[in-house]
Amino acid sequence: MNTESEEIKQTTAPVGEPAAVETSGTGSPKKRGLNLPNQLTMFRMLLVPLMVAAFSFDHWLSWWNYLAAGIFFVADMTDIVDGYIARKYHLITNFGKLMDPIADKLLFCSAFVMMTWNGMLNPILCIIFVGREIIVSGFRLVTANSGKVIAANWLGKLKSTLQVIAILWTLLGNPIFSRWNFAFDFGVMCTAAVFTIWSAIDYIIANKNAVNWD
Numbered sequence: 001m002n003t004e005s006e007e008i009k010q011t012t013a014p015v016g017e018p019a020a021v022e023t024s025g026t027g028s029p030k031k032r033g034l035n036l037p038n039q040l041t042m043f044r045m046l047l048v049p050l051m052v053a054a055f056s057f058d059h060w061l062s063w064w065n066y067l068a069a070g071i072f073f074v075a076d077m078t079d080i081v082d083g084y085i086a087r088k089y090h091l092i093t094n095f096g097k098l099m100d101p102i103a104d105k106l107l108f109c110s111a112f113v114m115m116t117w118n119g120m121l122n123p124i125l126c127i128i129f130v131g132r133e134i135i136v137s138g139f140r141l142v143t144a145n146s147g148k149v150i151a152a153n154w155l156g157k158l159k160s161t162l163q164v165i166a167i168l169w170t171l172l173g174n175p176i177f178s179r180w181n182f183a184f185d186f187g188v189m190c191t192a193a194v195f196t197i198w199s200a201i202d203y204i205i206a207n208k209n210a211v212n213w214d
Contacts, residue, residue, distance in 0.1 A: 035091045040082035044103045047075040048110050055114035068114075069171035075107050076164055104160075105133045111167050120170055121189065128193045129163070132200045139203070143210040153206075159199040162192035 034042065054061075054068035061067065082100070086092050112129045115121035166189040169175070174185040 034095070035093065037082035037086040037091050038093060038096050038099070040078040040085075041096060041100050041103050044075045044078045044082075045099075045106060047071055047078075048103075048106050051075065051107075052110055052114055055118055058118055065171045065173065068111075069168055072107070072111055072167060072171070079104060079107075101137075105137065108160075108163060108167075109133055115167070115170065125189060125193050128196055132196045136200055136203055139207070139211075143207055153202070155195065155199045155202050159192065159195040162188060162195055166192045 051068055051071040054064055054071055057064040057067070079100070082096075086096060109130050112121060112126045116123050116126040166185065169185040169188055174183065
């Protein structure tokens with residue numbers, strides 16, 4: 001999750017005086033535009049239609065599932081990398097705060113919907129995963145004017161980790177455990193669904209005071 005680049009502030013100077021030039025921590029002028037974490041976020045969004053296309057190749061490409069898994073893995077890694085770079089080098093921007101979670105939701109929801117379309121995921125589980133994102137996103141919009149900063153807790157991070165494992169394991173055809181006819185992929189997917197529901201309830205309860213119920 002991207003906690004990206006510090007906000008770029010416009011500086012103004014009194015009439016008749018030159019405007020101050022905003023500089024970075026090294027004293028050099030800051031370049032306006034997308035920084036590296038934001039570029040990675042946009043790259044992740046561009047990978048989503050490619051992943052969806054890979055799912056659509058199931059009738060023409062025998063290794064379509066490996067292609068889809070590879071694209072999903074690369075996209076998810078960009079999420080980890082852009083968040084690390086943004087925090088380490090203080091590159092947190094309002095753009096990143098907005099677009100990073102949108103990119104995440106597009107990636108995961110697209111994967112769940114396409115897996116359901118391909119018969120790899122139970123529709124009920126898909127509704128749980130996608131429904132959670134819709135509910136939490138709506139709740140986040142409602143609390144946006146409260147000024148309260150809502151950070152991801154351990155439950156949300158665990159939920160995301162389980163979802164990544166479940167998606168990759170299912171796309172790769174339940175490697176390792178398939179030889180023993182043990183449905184590890186389905187077990188992880190159900191576990192991810194449980195934590196998905198739990199994290200949604202926990203999120204709403206933890207932030208209910210930020211909502212103006214009047």
